[in-house]
Amino acid sequence: MKQGSRFWAWLVFGVGTTYFVLPLLATFEFSLRKRRGEYSFDAYRSVFGDPNFQTTFTYSVVVAVFTILLGVLLVVPTAYWIRLRLPHLRPVVEFITLLPLVIPAIVIVFGYIRMFGSNSTLPFLATARGTDALLVIGYTTLALPYMYRAVDTGLRTIDVRTLTEAAQILGAGWTTIIARIILPNVLIAVLSGAFLSFAIVIGEFTMASLLNRPAFGPYLQNIGANSAYEPSALALISFAITWGCMSLIQILSRFAPRSANRPN
Amino acid sequence: MADSIVSETARVSPGAPEISRLRLPLHWLGVAPFFVFALLFLILPTIGLIAGAFKNAAGDYTLDNIIALSQPKLAAAYWVSIQISFVSAVLGALIGLAMAVAVVRGGLPPWLRSATLTFSGVASNFAGVPLAFSFIATLGRLGVATILLRDIFGINIYSLGFSIFSFWGLILTYLYFQIPLMIVIITPAVDGLKKEWGEAAATLGATNWQYWRMVVIPVLWPSFLGTTVLLFANAFGAVATAYALTGPSLNIVPIQLFAQIRGDVLYNPNLGYALAFGMIVITGLANLFYILFQRRAERWLK
Numbered sequence: 001m002k003q004g005s006r007f008w009a010w011l012v013f014g015v016g017t018t019y020f021v022l023p024l025l026a027t028f029e030f031s032l033r034k035r036r037g038e039y040s041f042d043a044y045r046s047v048f049g050d051p052n053f054q055t056t057f058t059y060s061v062v063v064a065v066f067t068i069l070l071g072v073l074l075v076v077p078t079a080y081w082i083r084l085r086l087p088h089l090r091p092v093v094e095f096i097t098l099l100p101l102v103i104p105a106i107v108i109v110f111g112y113i114r115m116f117g118s119n120s121t122l123p124f125l126a127t128a129r130g131t132d133a134l135l136v137i138g139y140t141t142l143a144l145p146y147m148y149r150a151v152d153t154g155l156r157t158i159d160v161r162t163l164t165e166a167a168q169i170l171g172a173g174w175t176t177i178i179a180r181i182i183l184p185n186v187l188i189a190v191l192s193g194a195f196l197s198f199a200i201v202i203g204e205f206t207m208a209s210l211l212n213r214p215a216f217g218p219y220l221q222n223i224g225a226n227s228a229y230e231p232s233a234l235a236l237i238s239f240a241i242t243w244g245c246m247s248l249i250q251i252l253s254r255f256a257p258r259s260a261n262r263p264n
Numbered sequence: 265m266a267d268s269i270v271s272e273t274a275r276v277s278p279g280a281p282e283i284s285r286l287r288l289p290l291h292w293l294g295v296a297p298f299f300v301f302a303l304l305f306l307i308l309p310t311i312g313l314i315a316g317a318f319k320n321a322a323g324d325y326t327l328d329n330i331i332a333l334s335q336p337k338l339a340a341a342y343w344v345s346i347q348i349s350f351v352s353a354v355l356g357a358l359i360g361l362a363m364a365v366a367v368v369r370g371g372l373p374p375w376l377r378s379a380t381l382t383f384s385g386v387a388s389n390f391a392g393v394p395l396a397f398s399f400i401a402t403l404g405r406l407g408v409a410t411i412l413l414r415d416i417f418g419i420n421i422y423s424l425g426f427s428i429f430s431f432w433g434l435i436l437t438y439l440y441f442q443i444p445l446m447i448v449i450i451t452p453a454v455d456g457l458k459k460e461w462g463e464a465a466a467t468l469g470a471t472n473w474q475y476w477r478m479v480v481i482p483v484l485w486p487s488f489l490g491t492t493v494l495l496f497a498n499a500f501g502a503v504a505t506a507y508a509l510t511g512p513s514l515n516i517v518p519i520q521l522f523a524q525i526r527g528d529v530l531y532n533p534n535l536g537y538a539l540a541f542g543m544i545v546i547t548g549l550a551n552l553f554y555i556l557f558q559r560r561a562e563r564w565l566k
């Protein structure tokens with residue numbers, strides 16, 4: 001019986017692995033076929049040499065960095081304050097951070113287009129800079145569930161109350177407490193949230209496309225419609241970026257403290 | 265330690281109630297930015313859309329838009345979307361569960377488990393345009409697997425009616441992020457199956473099948489159902505993968521909505537709001553069931 005179950009486990013695992021590895025191998029093989037009759041890295045050369053690749057990728061990286069900054073500014077003080085002073089609000093905040101999983105991104109961005117048009121009281125969409133800001137805001141909502149969960153888990157491992165009291169006795173204000181006591185203590189959790197946000201944001205298509213921003217996602221879609229081998233190269237580059245972000249999270253989690261000295 | 269300095273500060277001077285009343289709102293200031301952000305950029309835009317779904321072009325309240333969702337093209341879009349989401353969720357959940365059980369319980373080497381979980385973390389986030397590219401390169405008309413099947417095994421899947429741009433092609437592609445998502449979420453539940461339960465069942469003379477039917481399946485059932493509806497919502501809201509794979513031609517709700525936002529193809533903005541409202545209702549219901557099932561599942565995970 002034991003032997004039989006191990007056979008089934010290997011079978012399931014083998015079939016699953018084939019399904020997951022085959023497309024990656026096939027994509028790789030396909031991406032090497034640009035030059036007729038032999039394998040070459042021409043597709044990658046053409047991708048990296050494309051000025052549109054460079055500008056859209058840079059744009060998306062900048063947007064991702066701003067998304068992470070806004071997310072940290074929004075989530076760290078809130079999660080800290082909820083733990084310290086307003087624990088009864090926790091279910092409300094948790095519910096709100098889960099909303100982006102309930103409301104699809106396409107619906108959120110549709111709401112923005114309707115609400116922040118040129119004639120509205122908050123005319124984000126009237127200028128290019130404003131639309132960039134709105135894209136950062138939209139991405140921040142998409143990343144909110146992951147960012148909040150990461151930071152809240154990080155806060156669970158430190159004794160927020162004692163740290164705050166100690167800092168207050170030494171005369172620290174709220175800004176100092178959050179920036180110099182709390183943030184460094186949950187830095188690893190924050191970084192995990194940041195890398196996950198980066199992975200989600202970097203190739204995002206729907207919001208960027210509907211807000212008409214020159215981001216990496218719409219560029220990818222456009223290349224897919226117009227060339228043969230470059231999309232495969234780009235798919236593997238994107239996979240490598242996602243893989244890189246997840247590996248960094250894994251590595252970071254090894255440095256994270258396991259549990260609090262004292263439960264809050 | 266409950267009476268700490270921090271919680272004392274609010275009533276530091278009992279003789280001055282004015283001060284303590286002044287301090288009260290300051291409690292809320294700490295979370296104000298978050299709530300303002302959520303209100304402005306999450307709640308109000310959504311409520312605006314929902315309100316728009318119940319108004320006509322002149323701004324009067326009406327149910328016409330909701331009724332208009334039943335016109336054949338839109339009803340078909342919802343039906344196809346629901347079918348694709350349902351099939352990809354159920355298949356993803358079953359295969360994901362099988363893989364999680366195989367990796368956790370199947371006696372495979374331990375490193376396979378962490379490798380599978382890491383890969384699942386990556387693949388569940390590898391949705392969208394690049395995923396579509398990968399599947400076109402694999403199973404497209406000139407894809408590597410298509411050519412291999414044709415030249416080595418003599419099977420021409422395209423002449424057999426398969427196409428990566430069809431219903432089943434889309435499902436095969438969606439499974440690439442659905443299965444890993446299932447593995448990531450269900451593995452803790454599979455871990456929660458205690459060894460003692462299996463031993464207890466064996467002591468009582470249960471066969472392997474009885475152990476599965478009477479212990480494992482009932483314990484995992486709420487987690488399984490919950491995650492399945494989560495996968496359903498996940499597939500239902502996905503735009504980029506389907507758009508990059510099939511272009512604007514495929515008649516599913518997110519793509520209809522995408523086209524509507526781009527160029528008002530329904531010639532009625534309020535009907536677009538109704539379309540979005542329908543999406544929120546479906547993903548909202550799915551998430552509600554997820555929370556209910558998850559609550560039941562947590563009983564066993566303690």
